[in-house]
Amino acid sequence: MIRIVSTQIPKFWEVIKYAALNSAQVYEEYQTTYCVNLLIDLLSGKKECFIVKENSNIAVVLLLSFYIDRYIDKPGIIIDNIYSFTKNARRFFPEIERDLFKLAEVTNSKVAVIETANAAIIESISNLPSFSKAESGSKFVYYL
Numbered sequence: 001m002i003r004i005v006s007t008q009i010p011k012f013w014e015v016i017k018y019a020a021l022n023s024a025q026v027y028e029e030y031q032t033t034y035c036v037n038l039l040i041d042l043l044s045g046k047k048e049c050f051i052v053k054e055n056s057n058i059a060v061v062l063l064l065s066f067y068i069d070r071y072i073d074k075p076g077i078i079i080d081n082i083y084s085f086t087k088n089a090r091r092f093f094p095e096i097e098r099d100l101f102k103l104a105e106v107t108n109s110k111v112a113v114i115e116t117a118n119a120a121i122i123e124s125i126s127n128l129p130s131f132s133k134a135e136s137g138s139k140f141v142y143y144l
Contacts, residue, residue: 001062001099004049009042012058016042016049019061019083038063047080050099052092060084060092066107074110077103082114 004012017035020026026034041047042063052060063081068074077100084092100112 001050001052001096001103004051006043006045009039009049012049012051013039015051015058016061016063019085020063020081023061023081023083041065052095054086054092057085059086060089060096062096064103066109069111072110075108076111076113077107077109079112079114 004016009016017038020038021031021034024034038047042049046065048064048066050062050064051058052062061081061083062079065078065080067076067078069076086092103109104112
């Protein structure tokens with residue numbers, strides 16, 4: 001995974017916006033507000049963007065937030081959005097998992113959470129040994 005720092009956001013904005021709107025499935029009437037707030041969060045550092053490249057193309061976009069888990073009183077990572085530009089995204093999940101471990105170590109995070117309705121992502125994450133599925137069916141908790 002490659003971190004896109006805030007100064008690079010304008011360069012990648014159209015790709016990030018497309019990925020975020022499609023992964024979050026934002027209703028058309030809310031897209032402008034959603035994008036403005038997303039851009040503000042990315043530029044201010046409240047949210048971070050990571051990409052996975054295949055050759056010279058962007059294959060996966062991840063948008064992350066950091067938080068304090070109030071139940072365990074430890075830092076955590078929320079994977080707010082994940083979008084793949086390829087049909088076989090599962091081949092990137094071992095790399096993403098490895099890099100999430102490294103990011104968690106640097107940020108002292110103890111938990112990562114992802115919630116998605118995307119069936120392919122659910123299947124891919126379900127096959128990773130470190131994620132455990134929460135009761136909701138589409139929420140995964142990753143204890144680091």
